[in-house]
Amino acid sequence: MDISALQSRLPAIRKWIDTTVEQHRPTARPLSSYGFARLRHYFDAETLKRASVIEVDVIPKPPLTAMGLHQFADFEQLNGAGLTYGDVYFVVRARAKDESLHFHELVHTIQWHHLGADRFILAYALGHLAGGGYENNPLEEIAHTLEGIFTKEPRLFRAEPIVSQHLERVVPALMEAAGL
Secondary structure, eight states: OOHHHHHHHHHHHHHHHHHHHHHHGGGOEEGGGGOOSSGGGTSOHHHHHHOEEEEESSOOOOOTTTTTOGGGHHHHHOOOSEEEETTEEEEEGGGTTOHHHHHHHHHHHHHHHHHOHHHHHHHHHHHHHHHTSSTTOHHHHHHHHHHHHHHHSOOOOOHHHHHHHHHHHHHHHHHHHTTO
């Protein structure tokens, strides 16, 4: 993959994200308005306070192929239930009451917060390509793993330090493999 092509598109991707979030912001709800009882046991109060949720019928995704990033066509075709942009995440209406979906997206808000927009987008893209798609992306793997513990093995843990440690291991390896 031409990493420079991806890097050169970062401003356009960020602009698309910012515009999309602002267009939907009037319908955003604070996460606290959903009344989930368990999330506070896994996430810091600040993480929960920062998060906003936008319910939609179809998750908006950047038009990456139209930006010349054809290697992400499969990402554009994903029919996911949620997608995070910074501290805001979109969820499909049919799953809006699913606490485990919110848990998963909150992990991504931590990743965005820790890495910043450009590094998150770059790391996610590199993980998508290196892992062969969505399921094997290291940023998705940690979200799925922690969500699985939350759902199937309810034992208490704090998500922020686990996500931070994971990023400290994974992101440098992704960047190094890409020659960055």
